């Protein structure tokens with residue numbers, strides 16, 4: 119039997135509706151949640167993501183601001199913008215779109231964002247809070263979105279074997295932190311490019327989270343029948359049959375794995391829309407905290 123499709127786009131719509139209600143309540147109290155998104159350079163994919171983020175804000179009634187800076191921007195110039203946003207009470211959330219040009223150290227920029235405005239959840243204070251299960255911080259949007267998808271799909275994580283492929287600071291590591299929290303109680307293995315016999319790990323997984331950044335890396339024979347497969351990958355590959363000549367695929371060989379798994383997320387339309395929705399949720403939470411609500 120083919121796997122159930124976990125529709126991230128539909129779930130993200132529901133999250134946005136809920137956030138819109140929360141925004142309306144805050145506005146009635148005189149607070150308009152505001153997100154400032156900073157894009158340095160002109161990477162076309164990043165420009166599209168930033169445009170979507172500010173548009174999402176406006177659609178739920180929040181203030182969404184886009185700050186574009188040239189690719190030649192120095193680290194000090196970017197830090198000065200972050201400082202200004204840190205001090206602006208109308209800005210509740212700050213996000214610097216990654217990647218930044220090579221003359222800028224991303225860690226220095228992330229560390230400069232006020233933790234209470236770091237709606238990306240990348241600041242060391244928020245990383246620490248995510249690890250110790252302290253919910254006064256912000257969890258990074260992609261793993262937070264995956265947690266909501268698993269919960270809404272009714273996946274029982276207690277004692278489940280979860281194998282994460284990828285150890286990035288944005289996805290793999292925080293994903294592991296969220297899954298092992300008491301109350302979630304998954305048993306987590308984090309695999310990466312140096313893992314020996316990676317398929318031996320994935321084949322015993324009840325849940326696989328693929329976030330390695332390699333197109334169609336997870337093949338059907340790597341998946342235990344009935345496993346739940348979450349695809350975080352976003353890889354653009356050549357496809358002469360499309361108008362653009364390219365196509366977006368995940369880290370999972372979707373057609374093969376859907377024959378084996380019990381549930382699977384598509385790319386596009388899976389984890390990506392939930393990442394955007396969780397950013398709205400973190401921003402409204404930041405505004406609520408700033409208002410003392």
Ligand SMILES: Nc1nc2c(c(=O)[nH]1)N[C@@H](CN(C=O)c1ccc(C(=O)N[C@@H](CCC(=O)O)C(=O)O)cc1)CN2
Pocket residue numbers: 167213214215216217238259260352366385386387388389390391392393394
């Ligand atoms: N500061 C940050 N930078 C980056 C992050 C991040 O969370 N914070 N994540 C990624 C990019 N990203 C958000 O910024 C992101 C990318 C794509 C999607 C998405 O919805 N994708 C769609 C497909 C889009 C397409 O067709 O190209 C989907 O999966 O359906 C959401 C968020 C790196 N940088």
